[in-house]
Amino acid sequence: MTAVLILIAVATLCTAAVAMALRNLIHSALLLIASWTGIAAFYLWAGAEFVAFAQVLIYVGAISMVVLFAVLLTRQSRADVAIAPGSLGRVVLALIAGGAVLGVLVGAVLSTKFANSSATTPTVTVKQIGQSLGGAHAAALLVIGVLLTVALLGAVVLATTDRAEKEDA
Amino acid sequence: MSAAWTNIATSAHSLLERLPLLARDFTTDWLPESARWLANSLITIATVVVAFASLFALLTIVERKVLARVQNRPGPNRVGIPFTKIKLFGLGQPLADGIKMLTKEDIVPRAADQVLHFLAPVALLAFSILTFAVIPFGRQLVPLELDAGVLYFFAAGAATELAVFMAGWASHNKYSLLAAMRALAQLISYELPLLLSIVPVVMLAGSLSTVGIVEKQAGWTWGFVPHWHVFTPWGAAGFAIFFVAALAESNRSPFDRPEAESELIAGHLTEYSGFKYALFFMAEYFGMCALCGMGVTLFLGGWQAPLPFLEIIPSYFWFAAKLLTLLFVFMWIRATLPRLRIDQLTRLAWKFLVPLALINLGVAVFWALTADWTGAIRAIRWIVAGALIVGPFVLIGRKLSSGIAPRTYRYAT
Amino acid sequence: MNLAPLQLCLLFSSALFCIGLIGALSRSNTILVLLGIELMLNAANLNFIAFWRYGANSEPATGVMFVIFAIAVAAAEAAVGLALVITIYRHQKNIRLQDATRLKG
Structure with a gap:
């Protein structure tokens, strides 16, 4: 496993x-x-x-x-899909920052004593997911629906060309 | 006497019904317990792949024959058994085609992205085969029974779009790339009505498992109207939307934009030849079969027999019959309808199919809420649900087609 | 050293997070930066599933629920983010992040 x-x-x-x-x-x-x-x-x-x-x-x-x-x-x-690499300084700094974060995370994971996990594997059926989506998490589901609608509209508004502006140019 | 007769009939029937499973168990019986599971899976996979590969071979000839008959010509009728004069209506054609494809030179353009160019047909075929895993081909004849089977089917199907893009991009050909972009636009547009049209089924069956959905469609009203989803107002509308979207998803005419040979040469297939081309072709047919199989499962009762007394015939036969009927309709439509323009095509998806699918969702909710209506008000239930679908259909359709029809001919009569 | 499966999962997700972080910090192409952020989000999702699977007293569906919502949010984020990328491209004819300085005071 x-x-x-x-x-x-x-x-x-x-x-x-x-x-x-x-x-x-x-x-x-x-x-x-x-x-x-x-x-x-x-x-x-x-x-x-x-x-x-x-x-x-x-x-x-x-x-x-x-x-x-x-x-x-x-x-x-x-x-043109090949892109110029970022400047060397940026790459080095990013590697240092990423390495530092990785170091902290690995250290934290290795040094933490986790409570012994239960021997049984949790199973979740689609029915359970559906019931909690419609029950305990119904509000979250609605919010997600609103979020997705807003995101869709926002993306459309952002990506459409303004036709008048185009004619001026 | 008659009791004994019924007994024999029932046991013969159940034997026939379980024949594929019995055959599988018979072949793997001698294996140890641990290896048997693996052997059984391998046999299932091999059976499905071989069955659909031979169906593909058959379909290529049948399609050409059907198209030919519609266009009033005989179609391929020469190739029969080699070295004899037996022609068998041209049934040897797929074999000849296969040999031709295998022996053709495999050309890869020098500027092409070599790895992606090779990976595209392989990925496409692999993902199309994956979709067969959750389709119940008969009673207890489902390769993989998943709790979220429908979701799995569409997840595996969504991955095929990527392969089309890979093919178009890797060919390093402007027609290929254009076609790939068109294909993506089309596939994304039609994914939406496809998924929305199956939501009512999942909702009313209360299950995402394909097996569960088929079992929900068992039984008959008054002994002769099957409880298939297509025989309800929302089911009929859902099936129509599903069918149109499936046509588009499998790049079939009238939605074969991506490979419109009159303007894009052959679309993303332009730079493919020989066996890779055959793989694309095969994957396309596999995808078509899988979508038809899903349509049968979700709307047409899966492997259920249409009438009670016809249950004598084993379930897998009914599944095959329904599948072949749907495939025939696909061919018929290809022979009949002209190709749509790209803007007409996306407009159909976004302005017509998506709103209708959403309305259909509402109708399905109404249907579920009025499930306890019996007697005379059942008729009201049918009328209301029907009106809720037909009304918007007519209104949106009229709005969309205003200004287009009727066409006037200035120079012809 | 014998690692528990939970620790392995967490190390996996930490490494993935850092790859995303390094990518997002070091590349100047907006799309790649977005993809890096997307990877970091995925790494967080990995943690939810890992704790759901091996956590001490996990409820049947909590971790799964969280990941489902996170995936939905990620989809919205990707759609808006890439629409923004296209808008930036339209304004400055390239998608280098360093060149997007118009709003700088």
């Missing part, structure tokens, strides 16, 4: 790291999608089936599409 976890973790981390370091934006996006799929695999491994499928549906099916569209809509020339 743990071996599978380590395999998933290594695959996810490698794809994510390479994606963040690549110069070709399309390759970066596709590798990140692979990494998101790896995270879905982790959810599946942990027994959260519903979340895993939702992750694939939303990240691989929807967000990836938006990202790819954005990449293709914002390039100047046909072949």
Whole structure:
């Protein structure tokens, strides 16, 4: 079981790291999608089936599409998806900052004594999820609905071209 | 005498019904317990893949035949058994096509993104095969029984869009890229009505499991009207929306924008040849079969028989019959309707199908709330639900088509 | 050293978080910065599932619920974020973050 976890973790981390370091934006996006799929695999491994499928549906099916569209809509020339790397100073500083955060987090995880986990694996059926969505978490569900609607409208307003302005230009 | 006769009939029927499972257990019986599970899964996977691969071969010839008959020509009728004069109505055609595809040169453009160019057809095929895992092909004949089966199906289906993009991008060809962008726009647009049209089914069946949804559709009213979802007002509307969206999702005519050969050469398939092209073709048919299978499962009662006395015939036969009927309708539509323009296509999705699917959701809620209405007010329930669907349909349809129809011909009569 | 599965999960998510952080800090392309932030969000989600799976007294659905809502928020964030990217591109014809200084006082 743990071996599978380590395999998933290594695959996810490698794809994510390479994606963040690549110069070709399309390759970066596709590798990140692979990494998101790896995270879905982790959810599946942990027994959260519903979340895993939702992750694939939303990240691989929807967000990836938006990202790819954005990449293709914002390039100047046909072949231009390769991007200039950030300045060396920035990279070094980022690596130092990231390394420091990683150090703190790893130290915290290793030094904390976690309460011994219960032997039984928690299982959650779709029915339970539905009941808590409609019961205890109904308010949150409504708020999310409003949020998504507002986000949709906001995205549309932001991305539409102002036709009058275009004619002036 | 008659009791004994019924007994024999019942046991023969149950034997037929469980024949695939019995055959599987028979082959893996000698294995130890731990290996048996793996062997059973492998046999299931192999069966599904082989069955649909042969269905694909059959479909290619049937489609060409159907198109030909609609256009009043014979279609492929030469290839039969080699070295004889037996032609078998051209049934050897898929084999000949397969050999041709396999022996063709596989050309990769020099400027192409080599890795992605190779990965695209593989990924597309892999994801399309994955979608078959949750479709119940018969009573107890579901490869993988998942609690969230419907969600799994659409998650795996959503991943195929990525492969289309990869193909278009990797080819390094402007037509391919244009087509890929169009394909994405189309697939995203139609994903919405597709998902919205199945929400009422999930809601009223109270289950995301495909097996559960099929079982909910068992039984008959008055002994001859099956309890399939398509025989309710919301189900009929939902099925219509699902069907149109499925046509678009599988890039079938009249929604075959992405590969419109008259303007985009062949879309994202332009730079593919030989076996990779065949893989794309295969994946497209697999996707079509999977969506039809899902439509059958969600709306047409899955493997349930249409009439009580027809239950003698095993369930997987009924599933196959319904699936083939839907596939035939797909072909029929391809032969009949002209291709839509890209703006017409997206407008249909966003301004027509999505609002209707949302209204349909409301109708389904009404239907669920009035489930206890019996007797005469049942008729009222039907009328109200029907009016709630037909009214908006007519209104939105008229609004959208104003200014378009009727077409006037200036130079022709 | 013998690590409990929970600790392994947490190390996994910490590493993922830091990869996202380094990406978001070091790259100058707006889309990549957004993707880095997206990775950090995912790392947080990993933690919820890890604690749900191995936590001392987890309720049946709490962690799962949290992740579902987080994924929905992430979807909204990505949509708005990328619409912003396209707007920036329209104004300055590239998407380098350093060049987006118009609002600087």
